[in-house]
Amino acid sequence: LYILGIESSCDETAASIVKNGTEIISNVVASQIESHKRFGGVVPEIASRHHVENVTIVLEEALKQANMEPKDLDAVCITEGPGLVGALLIGINAAKAFAFAHNLPIVGTHHIAGHIYANNLMQPMEFPLLALVVSGGHTELVLMKEHGSFEVIGETRDDAAGEAYDKVARVLDIPYPGGPRIDQMAHESDEAIEFPRVWLEPNSYDFSFSGLKSAVINYQHNAKQRGGDINPYHIAKGFQDSVVEVLSTKTLRAAREFNVKQVIAAGGVSANKGLRTELEKIFNEEGIPFFVPPLKLCTDNAAMIAAAGTEMFKAGKRSGWDLNGRPGMELRSWND
Ligand code: ATP
Ligand code: MG
Ligand code: FE
Numbered sequence: 001l002y003i004l005g006i007e008s009s010c011d012e013t014a015a016s017i018v019k020n021g022t023e024i025i026s027n028v029v030a031s032q033i034e035s036h037k038r039f040g041g042v043v044p045e046i047a048s049r050h051h052v053e054n055v056t057i058v059l060e061e062a063l064k065q066a067n068m069e070p071k072d073l074d075a076v077c078i079t080e081g082p083g084l085v086g087a088l089l090i091g092i093n094a095a096k097a098f099a100f101a102h103n104l105p106i107v108g109t110h111h112i113a114g115h116i117y118a119n120n121l122m123q124p125m126e127f128p129l130l131a132l133v134v135s136g137g138h139t140e141l142v143l144m145k146e147h148g149s150f151e152v153i154g155e156t157r158d159d160a161a162g163e164a165y166d167k168v169a170r171v172l173d174i175p176y177p178g179g180p181r182i183d184q185m186a187h188e189s190d191e192a193i194e195f196p197r198v199w200l201e202p203n204s205y206d207f208s209f210s211g212l213k214s215a216v217i218n219y220q221h222n223a224k225q226r227g228g229d230i231n232p233y234h235i236a237k238g239f240q241d242s243v244v245e246v247l248s249t250k251t252l253r254a255a256r257e258f259n260v261k262q263v264i265a266a267g268g269v270s271a272n273k274g275l276r277t278e279l280e281k282i283f284n285e286e287g288i289p290f291f292v293p294p295l296k297l298c299t300d301n302a303a304m305i306a307a308a309g310t311e312m313f314k315a316g317k318r319s320g321w322d323l324n325g326r327p328g329m330e331l332r333s334w335n336d
Helices: 033-037 044-066 085-101 111-121 161-171 179-188 210-225 232-257 273-286 303-314
Strands: 002-007 012-019 023-031 075-081 106-110 129-134 139-144 151-155 262-266
Touching: 002 044, 002 085, 002 111, 002 303, 012 044, 012 303, 023 044, 033 044, 044 085, 075 085, 075 111, 075 303, 085 106, 106 111, 106 303, 111 129, 111 139, 111 262, 111 303, 129 232, 139 232, 151 232, 161 179, 161 210, 161 232, 179 232, 179 273, 210 232, 232 273, 262 273
Parallel strands: 002 075, 075 106, 129 262
Antiparallel strands: 002 012, 012 023, 129 139, 139 151
């Protein structure tokens, strides 16, 4: 089973061919980070324009690197949502045109299901499974009882983890996207400013990061007013310590409560060294298998879309030619 995946929901244009949902044959990503950097974030109009320029190129490159032709494929999987509507539509229309021309079915796929299924490319997912999804737009704990079944047991009430990283980076004058640089600075620092941990209600699996972000901004502001020294490395480590402690503590509590067989991390922030190290440590001690994809599969790519889409395809899911972009699409089970 050879599936072509296409992803264009934000600022990466990507195409990939995956065999049986588990084996990457080719994986091509064109990132637009350089174009958005000077604006301090993703500019939707610019993103759309780049997707138009790149989508055919990455698609052809994915076939070329796989040494395959369209007739060797079984289906085309495309990110249906969530994401920027203009960006989504370019991938969707490219997928439709390609699929129509080569007489292939199309399967609209959820971007976050994709992030989760990046793990299936590394080792088989085992259920019940708990996924910590931490990305630019999402922070959630997802319980999966089988393939295609998603139950969101907790989510952020304000900022996503990646969003908090990028906003704090901005305060520290670090260019977009600041997550990787803050991670690096935290590692180079031996001291940490003490910032609050936001736990919410005792039983809640929800998250909140906007208070932490404000605490960082206030600290910086007050220190400046006092004319004191500001050490951005200590701020970076203090911020990261708070984020990592809250994420990992809640993930452990949920893993225990739901008695899961496997814990995985997914999304751009799961590339974070501090978070990976802490999760590996606590689940090693707990005796629950923990996995996180290699960095290339944590951030946006199309192999993850093909991986999730393959399971949908196997479950008989197909989209019509009226498939449309869904910017606010919710993560729903596809098996009921
Ligand atoms: P979503 O998947 O929610 O639609 P997105 O696709 O924009 O959002 P991703 O590409 O999954 O998000 O992740 C990008 C985010 O990951 C950015 O906010 C970036 O700062 C963050 N990020 C990447 N690497 C790291 C790191 N090492 N530490 C912390 N954050 C990181
Ligand atoms: Mg991105
Ligand atoms: Fe993403």
